[in-house]
Amino acid sequence: MGGTRHEETSHALALTHQASADRPRRPRTRDGRALVRRRERAPRQPERRRGTCCASLAEVRTHIDAIDTQILKLMAERQTYVHEAGRFKPSVAKVQDDKRVAAIIAKVRAEATTLGLSPDVAEATFRAMIAAFTEDEKKQVGARTP
Numbered sequence: 107m108g109g110t111r112h113e114e115t116s117h118a119l120a121l122t123h124q125a126s127a128d129r130p131r132r133p134r135t136r137d138g139r140a141l142v143r144r145r146e147r148a149p150r151q152p153e154r155r156r157g158t159c160c161a162s163l164a165e166v167r168t169h170i171d172a173i174d175t176q177i178l179k180l181m182a183e184r185q186t187y188v189h190e191a192g193r194f195k196p197s198v199a200k201v202q203d204d205k206r207v208a209a210i211i212a213k214v215r216a217e218a219t220t221l222g223l224s225p226d227v228a229e230a231t232f233r234a235m236i237a238a239f240t241e242d243e244k245k246q247v248g249a250r251t252p
């Protein structure tokens with residue numbers, strides 16, 4: 107390119123402009139930030155289901171740790187409602203409600219199946235969780251009633 111410095115600069119700018127004009131425009135938010143599409147952040151669902159989305163055991167465990175934190179937050183929220191349930195029970199003997207537990211387990215098994223989660227894993231997890239919450243609720247009701 108044997109033109110003046112100014113011509114060279116304009117040519118380079120024109121090329122840059124051309125290259126960005128050819129590229130498909132990324133969707134942006136109203137304030138101009140690039141919208142990251144979900145597929146770019148998380149692996150595609152089938153890969154995740156097949157368990158082939160991670161490159162190392164450490165990466166797998168990072169995902170598991172993050173999910174465990176979400177589960178714990180939901181358990182803390184569940185606990186507040188279990189304590190609320192305790193307020194409506196007149197005695198420790200009324201805390202355990204087998205009919206309610208059976209209904210929860212039936213619902214959880216059906217939902218797990220829809221979500222692609224093993225219903226047996228879901229049932230075992232919920233039975234253990236409800237048993238622990240029930241003991242906690244008994245302590246709470248026992249502290250309030252004779």
Ligand SMILES: O=C(O)C(=O)C[C@]1(C(=O)O)C=C[C@@H](O)C=C1
Pocket residue numbers: 188191192201202203204206207210235236239240243
């Ligand atoms: O629903 C209630 O009555 C509760 O006290 C909550 C809960 C639960 O953890 O889901 C706990 C104890 C009962 O056995 C039934 C269910």
